[in-house]
Amino acid sequence: MKKRLSLMLVTLMAFGSILAACGGGEEAAPADNGTDSAVTTPAESGEDAAGETPAEGADSESAIGLTEATDMTMNPPGAVNRTDSMIIGTVAPQGVFNPLFHQTAYDFAIDDNLFSSLIKVKADGTYENDMADKIDISDDNKTYTFHIRDDAKFSDGTPVTANDYLFTMKLYMDASYDGQSDPLSWNVVGANEYNKGTAKDISGIKVVDDKTVEITVSDYDAMTQVNLGAVAPLPEAYYGKGYKQGDLTSVKQLNAKPVGSGPYKLKSYSAGQEVDLVANEHYYGGVAKIPNVIFKVTTDTTNMAMLQSGETDLDNVTVNEDNVEELKSMGFLDVNVLKNNGYGYVAMNNKNPLFSDVKVRQALTYGLNRAEVVEAAYGPYAEVINIPQSDVSWAYTADKINTYDYNPDEAKKLLDEAGWTVGSDGIREKDGKKFEINFSATADNPVVDALIPIMTENYQELGIKLVTETLDFNAIMEKKDRGDYDMFFAAWGLTPDPDTTVYITDGAQNNSGYSNPKVDELYAKGKKELDLDKRKEIYAEAYQQINADAPEILMYQRTNMLAINGRLDGWDISPYKEYQHSLSQVQAAQ
């Protein structure tokens, strides 16, 4: 018995560390990118990464994009006959069907169809009006007036009113609110007083009439309109029954029984198995064309099999050449390979004297064959990047950006200039100190596995010794917080808006300790500027500066794959606008 128990423990721990490591390391950040910019994909993102196998070869031109179904006659009868419903394969949602509280991208995808907001994201990452038909902004950018559509109704038939919006904002500002959003950072006037319980109302939110609400903020930035508009009003008559200021328990109890204003409403939910949605006949955007949507739980071991047998119509599948090949060969699937909103990077401790010299950081970037690493880890399904932004973003620029193509000679030259000279044993040294880098690696991460051997060899050629230690990702993060590290690999998720604290001095997410007053100033300016064209210029300049400073070794932007049964048409999918936003407009081909 003892033996069996300890065996179980060992497997448990082994699995635990794999998942933890990858969960943090590879796809650390959110997979979603909708209006709610802060939903993570916790544990299973790691499993995806663990399942990814390195692929080689193939031509990178055709690897990314949409491959349409070639032979619809191969479609299994089960899928063909399902004309009034579609089945979506998903990682198990947690059953938190409330946009205030959901914790994972999978609950988020369902909530997006149960609730609608005042604005919604467009395919290019900018926003358009949804439930609001007009938004007025005052000249000082501090007062926002939302006009709610006259025909907007909740799924129980009652109209959406400005009071519902106010009520929802109260829930957000409540002291016991523990969801993924950071509502106090929206700077709504009176929010802090409501949060502390010193006021019964939020003074900055004024209900003008049934369909008009006016919000005043104490300070604005480019995200203010998005933050305020992305709120999905909840019906006060339903959610407000037991709510008392400072206690959201009664609201959370309704997580499994949502009432919203989205294109669908919840029919049934069985935990860990499936979520059944049915079209909301009161939806202002027109009743959904496919009346039944079923989210069925799949895992990376079953998702391909279920697509093949026609049991599911849509699923996310790990991108690698074998999987792409197999899905394409099925003939009846549209295969979308989409850029992931995020990037992987090797962090260098800029506060460590080893990396404080910009020439050394540039040398380490030049001296690493990044293309080879990315090819080894992802094959053609990831690209080397040189600025910390997705190339599908409006803020992306390739202008005046150094691509740091692999160039050991340049790297050696830069190291010489920085004063690191090759010692008698072939290792560079400066002031009697050897150039030795301690790399904190996570176990079982496909990128780290590809990176370490190549990096060791490349840096050896430069006269730098690379020592690796394998740690749990959380342990690495703790070392990072203490500033006690040389290098580690991690990934960031990107939101549609380029504003971030990753590169500003002492920013909350600044892992590398990078500091450049010019970049700080540009980020502050970009956040305050509301004009898109001006923001483009500001961020381009910031990226050029970051590119020159090389605070970290930027590695790659990878891809995600979405396979959809060819019988369904009408999708509008981009890296910013995920499949879930299209469900109500999709129809089955005849």
Place this chain on the structure above:
Amino acid sequence: MSQYIIRRLLQMIPTLIGISIIVFAISQMVPGDYITASQNPNMTAERADQLRAIYGLDKPPVQQYFIWVKNMLTGNLGDSFQHKMPVTEVINTYVWNSFIIAFVTMILSWTIAAFVGVFSAQFQYSFFDKVVTLLVFLLMSLPSFFIGLLAIKYIALDLKLFPTGGMTTAGLNAGGFAYIKDVVEHMFLPVVVMTTLTVGGLTRYFRTGMLEVIRQDYIRTARAKGLQERTVIFKHAFRNALLPAITLLGFELPGLFGGAMILERVFAWPGIGQIYLASINMRDYPLMLGFTMFLAVLTLLGNLISDILYGVADPRIRLK
């Protein structure tokens, strides 16, 4: 007897206190918490502090421990950070799914192991025994995810005999018998794989138990009286050979509710194992600690049950 049970139950209290201190201390020593584990790129330091205050993670560990214990005594295991509902509700939602397959697996594996064990003991070193021994060790050493995947590939995908995963067919609105049939079809593969894995070890227990008994004098006596071999084995020997196994039965209790982490993932079975694993990865302490304590209580109860059963089955053992 009742005095013995009460005494044992009282003895469980200090043990549970010890367990609670150890698991809580481990959770405190592990780097990271729910806020860092969620890896939210927009998390500001202020928001992280607010969340820690809401969750009570900002308090000193000793105080956190006593709050946790105090709530536990009132039956409140706290709210899961991930699921945003009480831990007891989360456990109740998923644990029964795990229980169904674990229970069926237990019945199947015990029945099979008992018969196979007895026969290989009876015909020790025979061809049958050698084949069984080989098979048993073969099955024991297979990794579960591997046979799980093989089963999906050959039985579910190629032969299409059983569904590939999940617990019910999507969109099936059946009740009553049709529902039960659907669930049985879905649980077939996971149960077969789990049985395959557990039956091996059990067979060895039964075989050893039987071998010991078969050499006893009273068995020789029974044979000498001219009893049929079947009567000797099943009436005289088997009951005595069962005694050590009864002890094992009590230990199965936590296993019935513990969930099978790997196989649940492979077969997309909505059990508690995966949920527990996610709670560890996400540092969802209320759920992780709550479920660990639940398993600890079950383990202690299982111990007690096996001691009592042993006393019931074997009159030579007197429980005082």
